Amino acid sequence: MDASHGFLDPATLAVHSGRDDLAALGVHALPLDLSTTYPVIDAELAASDLDAWTEGTEDARRNPIYARLYNPTVGRFEQAMAVLERAEAAVAFATGMGALTAVLLALPAGRRHVVGVRPLYGTSDHLLASGLLGTTVTWAAPDEVEGAITPDTGLVVMETPQNPTVTLVDIAAVVRQAGPVPVLVDNTFATPVLQNPLAHGASIVLHSATKAIGGHGDAMGGVVACGEEFAARLRQVRVATGALLHPMGAYHLHRGLPTLHVRVREMQATATELARRLAAHSGVERVYHPSLPGADPAGLVGTQMRGPGTMLAFEVSGGPAAARALLSNVRVATHAVSLGSVDTLIQHPASLTHRIMDAADREEWGISPSLVRMSVGLEAAADLWADLALALEAAAASAPSNVSSAGHAIPSA
Numbered sequence: 001m002d003a004s005h006g007f008l009d010p011a012t013l014a015v016h017s018g019r020d021d022l023a024a025l026g027v028h029a030l031p032l033d034l035s036t037t038y039p040v041i042d043a044e045l046a047a048s049d050l051d052a053w054t055e056g057t058e059d060a061r062r063n064p065i066y067a068r069l070y071n072p073t074v075g076r077f078e079q080a081m082a083v084l085e086r087a088e089a090a091v092a093f094a095t096g097m098g099a100l101t102a103v104l105l106a107l108p109a110g111r112r113h114v115v116g117v118r119p120l121y122g123t124s125d126h127l128l129a130s131g132l133l134g135t136t137v138t139w140a141a142p143d144e145v146e147g148a149i150t151p152d153t154g155l156v157v158m159e160t161p162q163n164p165t166v167t168l169v170d171i172a173a174v175v176r177q178a179g180p181v182p183v184l185v186d187n188t189f190a191t192p193v194l195q196n197p198l199a200h201g202a203s204i205v206l207h208s209a210t211k212a213i214g215g216h217g218d219a220m221g222g223v224v225a226c227g228e229e230f231a232a233r234l235r236q237v238r239v240a241t242g243a244l245l246h247p248m249g250a251y252h253l254h255r256g257l258p259t260l261h262v263r264v265r266e267m268q269a270t271a272t273e274l275a276r277r278l279a280a281h282s283g284v285e286r287v288y289h290p291s292l293p294g295a296d297p298a299g300l301v302g303t304q305m306r307g308p309g310t311m312l313a314f315e316v317s318g319g320p321a322a323a324r325a326l327l328s329n330v331r332v333a334t335h336a337v338s339l340g341s342v343d344t345l346i347q348h349p350a351s352l353t354h355r356i357m358d359a360a361d362r363e364e365w366g367i368s369p370s371l372v373r374m375s376v377g378l379e380a381a382a383d384l385w386a387d388l389a390l391a392l393e394a395a396a397a398s399a400p401s402n403v404s405s406a407g408h409a410i411p412s413a
């Protein structure tokens with residue numbers, strides 16, 4: 001990356017990064033290279049290139065040899081993500097879970113104990129809780145990390161904003177407690193537009209690029225941004241295990257980056273407006289969004305995070321039945337998992353994204369059975385509010401709280 005890029009605004013970098021070699025190639029849009037193999041010109045040179053790739057060395061000038069070793073379309077996307085996360089390097093994978101898997105496989109022998117700050121994304125929680133990859137886990141609240149570290153701890157895993165409650169965790173405070181142990185921050189919810197965890201002392205940033213990075217709900221991917229030494233380990237793991245980001249996926253994800261800033265800013269403004277309206281609605285018990293009074297006691301919005309974000313959650317009065325009624329009555333928003341897309345997605349974590357967790361654990365970590373999570377899209381705020389208001393009416397009509405003490409249903413308006 002050109003050194004002068006350090007002086008450019010991140011919004012400008014999002015438009016231009018990972019495209020440095022295009023002019024020399026004589027093209028302007030991102031080229032898509034679908035080759036699975038590459039012609040060998042010089043056998044000796046090819047052998048040394050192959051050695052370099054399997055050792056995790058990154059050098060776009062080498063012959064890729066075979067697509068599991070390197071792909072230039074993926075390489076450009078990685079370069080752009082490294083710039084946006086202000087990291088030395090980024091390594092891309094088929095999915096966010098593929099990326100987390102590679103991180104866990106790359107932990108050194110004897111350092112395979114992980115401290116997990118709950119709540120995490122449901123499948124990340126499951127991957128750690130199940131010990132599927134030979135790691136062990138100790139769960140900790142953000143202020144219990146120090147006490148959970150042992151001589152075998154190789155990683156602390158955290159998310160902020162947390163999923164699905166959108167609570168903020170102080171990255172620097174966790175890093176201080178972790179001491180020499182690297183801290184991984186899942187930055188999927190915040191995106192590099194709103195937060196750069198490495199600037200607060202984290203060592204590793206993880207993205208499910210499936211979400212806001214791609215932003216159009218049509219490509220899966222995962223990215224780890226970190227120092228070059230750990231990136232080389234990750235590339236070794238990727239060459240050996242093959243959880244590659246397909247070049248078509250990399251093309252779509254990279255194509256999403258130039259609009260990332262405008263999408264996130266617009267979606268955040270609408271999320272803030274909806275949070276304010278929901279908080280004043282009688283059919284809603286509690287709203288979670290960092291913009292609301294009291295939601296950010298540590299003052300992390302404006303210091304750690306450049307805004308309150310695009311995700312919100314709320315507890316519907318009337319319990320899980322009312323929450324489900326709300327979801328089957330939205331018309332502009334789509335009842336679906338995933339997030340960060342141009343369109344609004346709404347879902348019930350206890351039934352879907354966090355179903356894989358123990359019910360008792362869900363309760364303990366604030367994931368109430370009446371909680372609904374919403375990823376705000378680019379629709380007009382007024383249309384989204386009208387949609388929610390009608391769905392909340394339907395939820396109120398279905399709620400058991402409309403049953404009087406004598407057991408008779410009160411007809412609802």
Ligand SMILES: *Cc1c(COP(=O)(O)O)cnc(C)c1O
Pocket residue numbers: 095096097098121123124159163186188189207208209210211220221222339
């Ligand atoms: C979706 C998601 C993941 C997993 O990513 P996939 O691309 O679905 O594998 C991890 N963390 C968070 C916060 C997510 O939202």
